[in-house]
Amino acid sequence: MKKICFAALAVVPLLAWGAQAQAFKPGSVARDIAPQMAKPAAAFEWAYPVAPANLPKPDPAATFTATGADPAMKLTAKQIGNSFGPPDWFPKEHAPLPQIVAHGREPHVPACALCHLPNGNGHPESASVSGLTVPYIIAQMHAFRDGERTNLRAPAMIEMALDINEKELREAAVYFSKIAKSQQKWIRVVETSRAPANHPGAGGARFFDKGAETVPVPPDMIYEVAEGDEVELRNDHVGFVDYVPVGSLAKGRTVAMGNKGQMRTCGSCHGDDYRGHDEAPRLAGRSAYYLIRQLADMKSGVRKGSALGKMKDVVGKLSDADILNVAAYLASRAP
Ligand code: HEC
Ligand code: HEC
Structure with a gap:
């Protein structure tokens, strides 16, 4: 009896994984995918940043300008967090942004610049994609789509990877692959x-x-x-x-x-x-x-x-x- 229980337990994770991979369908939403992500190893929990709950909400009427940017560019917190049109404070410092990088495509593909920034260097909770090769960037988007990258930072990438088309993906990949070395220091x-x-x-x-x-x-x-x-x-x-x-x-x-x-x-x-x-x-x-x-x-x-x-x-x-x-x-x- 004991033996059977043990075998059954051993099989469960595999079955659960199969069910998970099935659950990621085009139209899936990051917050629904999130509960199925793997927990980080205890030793490195700090390297998987999570925003603290109950952060103070910024004044919706207040406007902000980035140091060094055109002072006429004043944006509210909502505009700065706009998934489909995040700020591009320094438009002269990079090649024209492809539509998918600047605006994404509603509702499932937010602008790449939202998280990776126009310079591709991103934040610790996302990734730097500047200077990666076109085939590598494309392969990783497919890996998110296919359930091969499922850490707790992955849900947003999985949601978009299920919906982005190959033309959009290539345009984004070409853009990020061409970011100059001098802009990659971060x-x-x-x-x-x-x-x-x-x-x-x-x-x-x-x-x-x-x-x-x-x-x-x-x-x-x-x-x-x-x-x-x-x-x-x-x-x-x-x-x-x-x-x-x-x-x-x-x-x-x-x-x-x-x-x-x-x-x-x-x-x-x-x-x-x-x-x-x-x-x-x-x-x-x-x-x-x-x-x-x-x-x-x-x-x-x-x-x-x-x-x-x-x-x-x-x-x-x-x-x-x-x-x-x-x-x-x-x-x-x-x-
Ligand atoms: C909502 C935030 C967000 C947006 C928008 C976003 N990404 Fe990401 N991206 C992430 C996160 C988070 C990771 C890293 C996950 C991890 O830790 O493995 C990532 C990782 C990647 C990687 C893997 C990098 C590597 O070195 O393997 C690629 C490639 C990538 N993103 C491309 C894109 C492209 C192209 C777009 C636009 C179509 C995009 N991302 C939009 C959050 C985002
Ligand atoms: C035999 C070749 C080989 C060796 C040796 C190797 N790597 Fe890799 N590494 C790769 C390949 C190929 C990939 C890309 C895998 C993919 O496409 O998913 C990779 C991916 C990575 C990534 C993920 C990068 C990203 O953008 O997400 C990290 C981090 C990494 N390697 C670190 C290391 C470190 C540290 C060492 C030495 C201790 C090392 N590698 C040695 C071949 C190698």
């Missing part, structure tokens, strides 16, 4: 035992507290904090700073160099200086939180897909500490 890394006090805010991104207090940087955590509050305005001149534990950069470099001969070097696939090569995307200068989510998800099987075949050997050999250290090191590299 993360500043500081190796330190103490960081300015900070807290999770809008979108789940971390913001500095107002005072001068500092907090210890634990050996098993990174604080990835907005360089300024204007991240909330989607000001794409404002990037992020990673406070990484003392020693993590040297240890991360050792991991990237093959962890003392235990595995291939990261650069052997991801290219010189980790700037991307063939099907292996750029890692240099990307958000440590994003990199950690991907490595942890590949290790736990939450991120799957045939192209990951080669990464499986690698992530199988990475400890949690290795994942944190290598992410810190890669974030610190020039894109």
